[in-house]
Amino acid sequence: MKLKQSIIKAGKSWQQMIPILVGVLLLANLLNEVFQKYYAVIFTGNYLKDTFIGALVGSFSFGMALTSYVIGGEFLQKGVSLLAVTAFVMTWTTVGIAMLPLEAKMLGTRFAVWRNILNFIFAIVISILTVGIINL
């Protein structure tokens, strides 16, 4: 493949992706702003429920992994269980509900949906295993 063809091919991929990326970022950042206000009050104190809630909140949240550590650290200080915080940190990076339309467009709907479902389940399993091993 020649250089010009190669640039055009790469450009076409980005041409498809940029409009959706910008739209998804706009939505995700607006949702983040709304969610962040309620982060601290949605945890119940129940281990199982909180783990699920943590995983769910992480799935809808969006941003750099470091941000999830900072927020997770704050949760711990506020008395949220390590189990819930681990689930939150895990889904923050491995599950992306906000990015689902983009992932589906680029990598296929079936792939994107199943990957996110599996990663959500794995996040809860990893949280239980991590905290279980630490407490041994």
Added chain:
Amino acid sequence: MNQRKGNDNKFQNKTGGKGVQKFWLAVLSIYLIAFLVNSDLAWRGLEVTGQTLLKILPIILLIFGIMVLSNLFLTPERVKKHFGHEAGWKGWLYAILFGILVAGPPYALYPMLKQMKEQGLKTNYLAAFLYNRNVKIPLIPAMVYYFGWQFAIIMTILVIFFSIISGVMMEKITGE
């Protein structure tokens, strides 16, 4: 499998033209409502989006460059050899290592991954690669600071282990 691919293509075609327009109409409507209800919140959403786009611009340019180079030098035969059906354990190793070492948000990598998928990248390695995005070496000190070294070590090992399980299961589910 062909049926599944057909469905995916249908979705992609739909999202390619009118789908994108509808999506943008929805985004603009939501922002309009947000401005009417709480304009500070809406402005903040716009501001953070602008900052995010500026932050990822160098990564986008870098990945664009990598895609141009891979179009020039990475033939489908090479992709199939290292990330295709014949890759074996080396495919897992590359998927895990690249997943850990490649920088940037996962969504910025989607066009490159799409291109590699078209060239023969197997679903199991793709899923494992994306799962290992959770292990970031520069962020380990931060993880240790907030959650302790035991947590960082155990979680890192578990993520690598589960990336393989995720890859195997995704291959079985998607049948690709």
